[in-house]
Amino acid sequence: MKPATPPITPWYRQFWPWLLICLPGVVVIASIATWIIASRTADDEVDKDYYKVGLTINRDKGKEDQARQLGVQANLMLGEQGLIRVYLRSKNALTAEPLELFLQHPSRQAYDQRVQLKPIGPGLYEGQAQPLRAGRWYVDLSSKQWQVRGEAHYPQQGPLDLAAP
Structure with missing residues (x-):
């Protein structure tokens, strides 16, 4: 078998x-x-004119030194609908000129914003930005003579203090 x-x-x-x-x-x-x-999700491109950007950074250092000498300090409030208010203090009298606020996202250049702040009272400025995404932001507040910087976490509780480093 x-x-x-x-x-x-x-x-x-x-x-x-x-x-x-x-x-x-x-x-x-x-x-x-x-x-x-x-x-x-393509990466942001490195600036093609990096040399001019480097020169701008050196010029900004001079503005920071000027802010330190003037004793410029600012309190910044980022509102829910993009309303921005800045209260500005200084040792010396500052001219009531418009200010520029640069809100820079750490990783997405498309979210960066430049906002013109107009004086609405003594040391008080206001402007309107697009609504911000939640997260960390680099903040630069500048005039023609000085510049102060800081870092914000949006949405945040209370004002953000900006001063020259």
């Missing part, structure tokens, strides 16, 4: 071929997902 041969099962009902097919398939799907993520 011949020994009984086990029934032959077709390849698609066995485990090993499917394992060998799925591993490369998962890699292909992960590669496509990575490509989609990379194409939708």
Whole structure:
């Protein structure tokens, strides 16, 4: 009597071929997902004119020194709907000129904003920005002669104090 041969099962009902097919398939799907993520969230480009940017940084250092000499301090309130109020103090009298506020997002250049602040009273300035995204922001407040800096976490409780470093 011949020994009984086990029934032959077709390849698609066995485990090993499917394992060998799925591993490369998962890699292909992960590669496509990575490509989609990379194409939708492109990195910001490095400034092509980096030399001029460097010169601007040196000029800004002079403005910070001037703010330190004048004793400029500012309290900044970032409102819910983008309303910005600044109360400005100084050892010396400052002229009531418009100020520029630069709100810089740490990682997304598209969210950066420049806001012109107009004087509405003695040492009080106001302006309107686009609503900010929650998170960390770098803040530069400047006039033609001086500049003060700080860092804000939006939304925040209370005013942000800005002063020359």
